[in-house]
Amino acid sequence: MAAITRHLTNRTYPISSLTRRCLSSALPSETNNSHAPPYSSFHLKPRVPPPEDLKNKHVQWVFLGCPGVGKGTYASRLSNLIGVPHIATGDLLREQLASSTSLSSQLSETVKQGQLVSDEVIISLLSKRLTAGEAKGESGFILDGFPRTVKQAEILEGVTEIDLVINLKLREDVLLEKCLGRRICSQCGGNFNVASININAENGNPGIIMAPLLPPANCMSKLTTRSDDTEVVVKERLRIYNEMSRPVEEFYRIRGKLLEFDLPGGIPESWPKLLQALNLYDYEDKQPATA
Numbered sequence: 532m533a534a535i536t537r538h539l540t541n542r543t544y545p546i547s548s549l550t551r552r553c554l555s556s557a558l559p560s561e562t563n564n565s566h567a568p569p570y571s572s573f574h575l576k577p578r579v580p581p582p583e584d585l586k587n588k589h590v591q592w593v594f595l596g597c598p599g600v601g602k603g604t605y606a607s608r609l610s611n612l613i614g615v616p617h618i619a620t621g622d623l624l625r626e627q628l629a630s631s632t633s634l635s636s637q638l639s640e641t642v643k644q645g646q647l648v649s650d651e652v653i654i655s656l657l658s659k660r661l662t663a664g665e666a667k668g669e670s671g672f673i674l675d676g677f678p679r680t681v682k683q684a685e686i687l688e689g690v691t692e693i694d695l696v697i698n699l700k701l702r703e704d705v706l707l708e709k710c711l712g713r714r715i716c717s718q719c720g721g722n723f724n725v726a727s728i729n730i731n732a733e734n735g736n737p738g739i740i741m742a743p744l745l746p747p748a749n750c751m752s753k754l755t756t757r758s759d760d761t762e763v764v765v766k767e768r769l770r771i772y773n774e775m776s777r778p779v780e781e782f783y784r785i786r787g788k789l790l791e792f793d794l795p796g797g798i799p800e801s802w803p804k805l806l807q808a809l810n811l812y813d814y815e816d817k818q819p820a821t822a
C-alpha cells in the first residue's frame with residue numbers, strides 16, 4: 532500500500548507544467564463522453580503530507596464539499612499557514628463578472644440560477660490564474676471549487692498530479708442556513724457569517740453548534756450577500772452538487788486521495804481537528820508569527 536501511495540504522490544509535477552496552454556489543450560472534444568475511469572472496488576487511504584512536502588511547497592491539494600460547507604474558509608486558512616495560493620474558481624468567476632463584457636452578462640445568468648458554467652470558461656479562468664501565479668514565482672496550490680465534475684477531474688488529472696483531496700462534510704439543513712447567513716464586506720472583501728447554528732442531538736445523530744462569524748463594527752454597514760445565496764438557488768446548487776460533483780468524490784476515493792472530514796462544529800472546534808487530520812497540528816506552532 533505504502534509503495535502504491537508513494538508512487539502516486541512522487542509523481543507530483545511542478546506547477547509550471549500546469550500552464551494555461553497545457554490545461555486548455557487538455558479539454559476533450561465535446562463528443563467524447565466516455566470518461567469512465569477504470570474503477571476498482573478497493574479504496575486506497577490518502578497520504579497526508581510529510582513536513583518536507585510543505586517546506587518545499589509541494590502542495591497540490593483540492594477542497595471538495597457542498598456549497599456553504601466552508602471550503603473557502605478552511606482553504607484560505609491552510610493557504611496562509613503553508614504559504615501556497617488558495618485558488619477558488621467561484622472567486623475567479625465573480626471577478627470576471629465584475630467586468631462588464633457580453634461574456635460576463637451571459638455567465639452572470641448561469642451563476643444566478645445556480646448552474647455550472649462551461650468547462651471551457653472555468654478552465655480558461657483557472658489557466659490564466661495559474662499562469663499569472665507562475666510568473667510571480669508561486670508554487671503549489673489549494674484549489675477550491677475545481678474540479679466540480681468528473682470531466683474536470685479527468686482534465687486536471689491529465690495535466691498534473693493532485694496530492695490530496697479534502698472532502699468537507701456537513702449535514703444539508705446546516706448547509707442551507709450557512710449559505711443564507713453568508714455576508715461579504717464590500718470594502719475589505721472579508722467573509723463573514725451571521726447564521727447561528729444550534730441543533731440538538733437526536734435519533735443517534737450528534738448535535739451541532741456553530742457560532743456566527745460576525746464582522747467588525749466598521750464592516751457592518753458594508754455587508755453584501757451573494758446573488759446566488761437565496762434559498763431557491765442554494766437548493767438548486769445542492770441538487771447540482773449531488774448530481775455532478777458527488778461523483779468527483781468517488782473519482783478521488785478510488786485513487787486513494789480522498790480525505791473525508793466531518794466538520795464537528797464551527798471554526799474553533801473544526802480547525803484544530805482538521806490540522807490534526809492533516810498532520811499539521813505542530814506545524815502551526817513552529818511557524819514564525821508572521822506566517
Ligand SMILES: Nc1ncnc2c1ncn2[C@@H]1O[C@H](COP(=O)(O)OP(=O)(O)O)[C@@H](O)[C@H]1O
Nearest residue numbers: 598599620621642645646647648653676677679
Ligand atoms: N469548477 C466549476 N465549474 C463550473 N462552474 C463553476 C465552477 N466553480 C465555480 N462555478 C460557478 O460559480 C458558482 C459559485 O461557486 P462557488 O463560489 O465555488 O460557490 P459554492 O461552493 O458556495 O457553490 C457556482 O454555482 C457555479 O455557477
